[in-house]
Amino acid sequence: MLGFIVKRLLAATGMIFFVVSFVFLALYLVPGDPAEVLLSSQGGAPSPEVVAATRAKLGLDRSVLEQYVSYLGRIAKADFGTSFVHDEPVLDDIKQRLPRTLELIGAAAALAILIGLPLGTFSALRRGSLLDRALGLWSSVAISVPVFVLGTMLVLVFALTLQIVPAGGFTPFSISPARHMLQLLMPAITIAVGFSATILRMSRATVLEVLEQDWVRTARSKGLAVRHVVFRHVVRNALGPVLTLTGLQMGSLLGGTVLVEYVFNWPGLSGLLVQAVERRDYPVVQGIVLVIAALFIVLNLVVDVLYSALDPRVQIQ
Incomplete structure (x- = not known):
C-alpha cells in the first residue's frame, strides 16, 4: 500500500508542475496586453507612457522566462500574486470563495450518492421490471435537463410561487x-x-x-440471505467504479458550477474565475485554475487510494 501511495504522490506532483507551467504559458499566449486592457477598463485611451509604467509595475516588461521563474518561486511559497484589478492578494479572494464552492459541491455529492447508489442497486436487482424502466427514464431526463433550466424552475416553483425557500443569495453560517x-x-x-x-x-x-x-452464485447456493449477499459482497465490489466516477464528477464540478452560482447568486470560486477572465486579471485566473487543478489531482489521488483499499488487485496492476 505504501509503495502504491508513493507512486501516486510522485505522479500527482508531476501533474501539478505541468499544470502550473501550462497555465502560465497559456495565458501569455492570449492576444492583447493586460496593461492596456486594465487601463482601458478605467475609461479613455491610455497613453503609451502610462501603459509602459503599468507594465513595469505589474512586472510585464520582463522576459517571459524571468516572469516564469519568478512565478514558480512565488507558487512554491503559496504566493499567487496580486490582482491587477483590485490590487489585493489573490490568495485572500481564493480563501474566501473556495470554501463556499466546496460546500456546495460537497452537499450536492452527498445528496447524489444517497439518491443514486441505492436506486441504482435496486434497479439492478429488479432488472427489467417497471421500477427499472421508470428509473431508467428518470435518469435520462435528469441528465438531459441543463442545470440553469432546472435551477430556474426550482426558483420559480419553490421560491417565488410557494415561497418555501429563499430565491438565492448567501448568508454566512455563523x-x-x-x-x-x-x-x-x-x-x-x-x-x-x-x-x-x-x-x-x-x-x-x-x-x-x-x-x-461465479462467487456470487456460489454465495447464493450456500444459502446465504439475499440481503447479506447484496450488501456485504455485491455492493462493496461494485463501489470501485462508482467511487472513481464520483471523484471525477466532483473534480469537474470545481470549475463547472458557474451557471448554478449565477442562478442562485452563490458567491463561489467559479463566478470569480469568470469575472477574472473577462477583465484579463491574469494572477486571479492563474491562481484559481491552479487551485482547481490541484484539488482535482488530490481528489483523484484520494479516490485511487480508496479504490485500492476496496480492491487490493489495483495495487498489483
Whole structure:
C-alpha cells in the first residue's frame, strides 16, 4: 500500500508542475496586453507612457522566462500574486470563495450518492421490471435537463410561487445557520439531480456485472440471505467504479458550477474565475485554475487510494 501511495504522490506532483507551467504559458499566449486592457477598463485611451509604467509595475516588461521563474518561486511559497484589478492578494479572494464552492459541491455529492447508489442497486436487482424502466427514464431526463433550466424552475416553483425557500443569495453560517442551509438547499439539489442520475446508471451497471460473477452464485447456493449477499459482497465490489466516477464528477464540478452560482447568486470560486477572465486579471485566473487543478489531482489521488483499499488487485496492476 505504501509503495502504491508513493507512486501516486510522485505522479500527482508531476501533474501539478505541468499544470502550473501550462497555465502560465497559456495565458501569455492570449492576444492583447493586460496593461492596456486594465487601463482601458478605467475609461479613455491610455497613453503609451502610462501603459509602459503599468507594465513595469505589474512586472510585464520582463522576459517571459524571468516572469516564469519568478512565478514558480512565488507558487512554491503559496504566493499567487496580486490582482491587477483590485490590487489585493489573490490568495485572500481564493480563501474566501473556495470554501463556499466546496460546500456546495460537497452537499450536492452527498445528496447524489444517497439518491443514486441505492436506486441504482435496486434497479439492478429488479432488472427489467417497471421500477427499472421508470428509473431508467428518470435518469435520462435528469441528465438531459441543463442545470440553469432546472435551477430556474426550482426558483420559480419553490421560491417565488410557494415561497418555501429563499430565491438565492448567501448568508454566512455563523450569522444564521438556518438561512444558510435554506440558501444552500436549492443549488445543491440542482447539481445533485444530474449527478445522482449518473451515479444511478454506473451503480446499476456495476451491480449487474458483479451479480454475474461465479462467487456470487456460489454465495447464493450456500444459502446465504439475499440481503447479506447484496450488501456485504455485491455492493462493496461494485463501489470501485462508482467511487472513481464520483471523484471525477466532483473534480469537474470545481470549475463547472458557474451557471448554478449565477442562478442562485452563490458567491463561489467559479463566478470569480469568470469575472477574472473577462477583465484579463491574469494572477486571479492563474491562481484559481491552479487551485482547481490541484484539488482535482488530490481528489483523484484520494479516490485511487480508496479504490485500492476496496480492491487490493489495483495495487498489483
